[in-house]
Every structure is written in structure tokens, then in C-alpha cells.
Amino acid sequence: MTIRTTVIGAYPKIGDGLEAQELRRALHRHDRGEIADAELDKVFDDVTRTAIGEIEAAGIDVTNDGQIRWDDLLSPFARTWSGVEPGPLERFYDNNTYFRQPVIDGRIVTDGRSLVRDYTFAAGVAKMTLKAAIPGPLTFATLAARDEQYASLEERVLAIADATAREIAGLKAAGATMIDIEDPAVAASPKNIELAREAYRRLADPDLALTLVTYFFPADTVLESLASFPVAAIGIDVRSRDTTAFDRLDAFRTQAVVLGVVDARNTRLETADEVARYAERALKLVPQERLVLAPTTSLEYLPRDVARAKLTALVEGARLVSGEKVPA
């Protein structure tokens, strides 16, 4: 059996060639009132199809929908949840990429169907296993610009966790069995780890494989805590910064480890050998059935052609480890 591979977060929405920039053009035209919502929607769907197609063509085992409709990690929910509005632009952690900080101006309520349409569409396109994704409660709560509703960070995190649980239930009803919870704040803000644990208790569902995905920051100080979170897998970025996590993966005794080994924030291309060496190092501490290889984070931090090449290196590296022949 080959080590499994997956993607994380958003896939590049456009490529460098003009033919790969249909979404950019459609959004401009939509802004100018030249095309209607339905036409823009069709382009979003086309690009989603392209993204899933490219991920699958690279040989990735578990894909997502590429988050083509997402302006940023929080925007789909800031748009649909009542009690939340998109607020000021801010830098997304240590990236030259920006997001709208949510502003909480009332009790957060959702029907849990924010992602159902996108998930259902992607399920009709994907040939491989499809997973969904949603931001983590601690990340959402700590990135808010203002909160006029909840008296403390704790109240805010738990209210967001309850809304997130509804979204997870909505995705489950739509057929999802695997969901990534992208929560870099768990690593960025380790002092809140017990609050995060309380939030994840509210998300847990025995029928779903939830992955708590950390990225950008070393998870060093929270590694042992994460090992007892009620989730099926933990995502760890071992490339963005110096980290001891790589040598402590045996902390995870039951959960799978989604190991970010291909740097999604640098164009320098890993070789398949390099990927294989990372995998072999991890295999000393985690059995193969509980190891999944992935990019460190969203591939959208890279130009699309580099993203594609990174996925190819990832898959070839995984095949090298299991002695499978890499197709020329």
C-alpha cells in the first residue's frame, strides 16, 4: 500500500496563461455589471472542476473542492452567519495575503448549510475521496476585529464552535465523511489550548473523520495536548519554521498524522527523494496506516503551475517510499 496523500485548503484560482484566468475576468465583468450572478456561478463551477481535476491528475488520494469561492478562510461564514459581518482587511498571519476580519455584532446563528451547495457540486465532480473543510473556532474567534456580542474570548470561541458544529452536521447530511478543520491559531496561540479542546468537544461526531489542521506555526508546545483531542487526525506543518514536532510524532498514539512536507509557501520545488526522506523519517514514529502526506497549507500561496508540480513531487515521493514505480 502506498502512503496516502491529500491537499489542504485553497487551490490557486487562476494560472499564468490567459486561458487559465477566466475567473479573474469573470469577476471583473461581474463587478462592472456585464455578467449576471448565474454566469459568474458557472465560472466558479468550471474552475472548481479544473482544480479537482488537477489535484486528481497529480494522483492525490483525498481531494477537496479547492475553495474556489472562498475569498479567505473566514469569508464564506462571515457572509452567511447572522451575527457576523466581514470587517476590515488585515494580513493573514505571516503571509502577504489579506482577509476580512469578522466583526461580531449579534448572536451567531447559522442554518448549517453554508457549504452544502459547494460540497454537493464537488461530490458530483470528484472521482477520488472528497473531503470538506471549515475554519477552526479558535482561529475564527482570535481573528475577529470586534465583538459586540460575547463578553469574553471563551464565550466567543464556544459560540463559534456551536455554529461550526451545525455546519459540520449540514455537511454530514450532504454526505461528507471527512472534514478538515483549519485551525492555525491552535499552534499560534498555545495558551488557549484548553479552550480549543472544549470547542472541539462540541464538534466531535463519532461518524465523521475530523482533522484538526494546524499550519504556519510550530505545534511544539501543544503536541501532547493535541494527541488527546477528540479528532481522527492532526495536521502538522514541519516546514514553515524550526520545529521539534518531527521527532515527537509518536505522541499521536491513535490519531492519524497529516504531515505537511511540501512547502506550500515557497516555490523551491521538493524532489520526490526529499519527500520520501521526510516520509521515512515520520514512519519511524507513526505506522504507515496512520500517516498521510500533504502540502504544509493551502497551495494558493503559490502560482498554479508550481502548485501542480508540488503535488506531483508529493505523490512521487509517497510512491518511492512504498517501492512503487514512479511513472516516467
Place this chain on the structure above:
Amino acid sequence: MSENLLTTTVGSFGKPEYLTKARGQVARGKLGATELEELERKATAEWIRRQEDIGLDVLVDGEMYRGDMVAYFAERLEGFKIGGLVRSYGNRYYHKPVIAGKISRPKPMTVSWFEYAQSLTSKPVKGMLTGPYTLLDWSYNEAYPTRRDAVLALAEIVRDEARDLERAGAKYIQIDEPAIHARPEEIEIAIEAMGIVTAGLSAKTISHICYGDFAAIYPQVLDLPVDQLDLAMANYGYRWLDLFDRNPFTKELAIGIVDVHAHATETVDEAAEGIRKGLRYVPAAKLWPHPDCGLKTRTVEECVEKCTAVVEATKVVRKELAKVPA
């Protein structure tokens, strides 16, 4: 020129429509570089005149000839490659540069624009550079073993450019570090690099910082070897000023009093209130009112409105100061 509350701007202005159009034509190969440069010079001259008309004290060239504050330099340095398109936000994309080899500067990159802009006015024009830490942080590093190695190599390049600007007569040199708090644990690297850039300069040195968590690098950022820090404040509801309660601000402060990301311009009263807030922490001789950030995402008209609000608000507060015996 009044010595109190000198007004200025962060560096970039909105491009006139004829220039935006021309840049598009150049990209499609329908217009030559010489024709484009003519239009850039025309737009620069217009912005110098507008700044004088508005009554700003220390001017900028407006960066009519730059698209992006990192790519402009990357395109002119050896060792850089122009990378593919990456999204910054919404439907905005940029060519993120790649450091692919050892970096060197074949020739000065901003000096002739500075000289041209300065020749059009008797008011001082600032020399405008992007700092070494930001140049690295906003590029992919494929060539240098560590981020620090790349930052220090870039520092030498920026230093050479700063010295050339000073030789060309620049009395103010701004070395922007908007990415300085991207990784607060690396603030020492940014400080070390800025030390290389500003060592031996006699011009007044300024560094603009925006977005991000300023609190995470305060008060360490006071060790950044520049005379003036230039901070976005209006967009943040002036909350960074609270930090100065515990650790007094020790440099000159260029204070952002109008938000550049909103189409609507603050009223003169609102902007004046921003200056008054700043005066609680920094004396008038060391406080410089200006917009929060570069204005390149605004239209020419919006830029003029925002700058006018800055100048009018400053007049109001200067009058108040004149009434109070020192």
C-alpha cells in the same frame, strides 16, 4: 515651512486613467517603454503640482512608475526572477518575485525619478525605498540558506540605493517595512538589516509600517535605526497609541489620520481629533500627520480629498497650538 506638524504622505498615489490604460497597453505589447515613461513623467509632474496645491509640506514622487513596492525593485535587481501570479486578496493578483540567485544591483533604481520629482518643486521630496526585510518576506527565497542570509544580502543593496539618493540630494529617505511584524520573532533580523541600510546616512530616515500586529513588536521596534516611524492609526482606531502609555514612544511619529481603504474621506474634525490623540504622546515638532498608507488603490480624486483632509485638519490643530502658550 512651519516646524510643527509637518504634513506628508506615505508614498504612492492613484494613477490617472491615461496611465493605467497605457500600462495595460504596454503589457499587451501595444505601447513602447519610452512612450510609457513620458506618461509616467507627466503623471509625476501632475502629482507634484497637486501636492503643492493641497499644501503638503514634504512631498513624494507618487510612484507613478511602480506597480508594486517589491516587484519594482525585484525587476531591477540581478538574482531575482519574476514569479507567477498569486492572489493577495479578492480578485487582486501580483507577480510574486523569486530570489533565484545571489542578489546584486546593476545600477541605481530610484535616483533618476527622485531627481526628476525634486527638480519640479522647491519643497523637499522623500526618497522612497522598500526595506530589506519586506523585500525578502514578500518574495520566495530559493537561493539563500536562511531568511536572515537573504535579508542581510538585500540590506546591502538597499544601503547602496539609499546612499545614492542622499548623494542626489535627498534630505528624507523612507525605507518601508510593512512586513516587519510578519514574524515578530524575527524583529532582530529586521533591526540588524536596517542598521546596515541607515549607517552613515545624514538624511532623515523614516520607516512605514502597516497592517499586522504592531503590538507584537512594540517596544522592540523602537530599536529600528530610523528617525521616524510612520504608522497606520486611523484604520486601527488609534489603538496602537495605548501601547505608548506603558513604553513611551521615543522617535518622531508620522501618524495616519485618514483610512486609505475606505472610499469615504474622514471629516476634517475626525482627522484633527486623530492629531490631538497623537499629541498626547508625541510633541508637535515630532508629529507628522499623513494618511494611513499609500494611496495607490484610490482614485486621483479620492487621493486629493484624503490629503486635503490631512492638511486642513493640521491647520485646525496648528491654530489651537498657537493659542496655547508653550
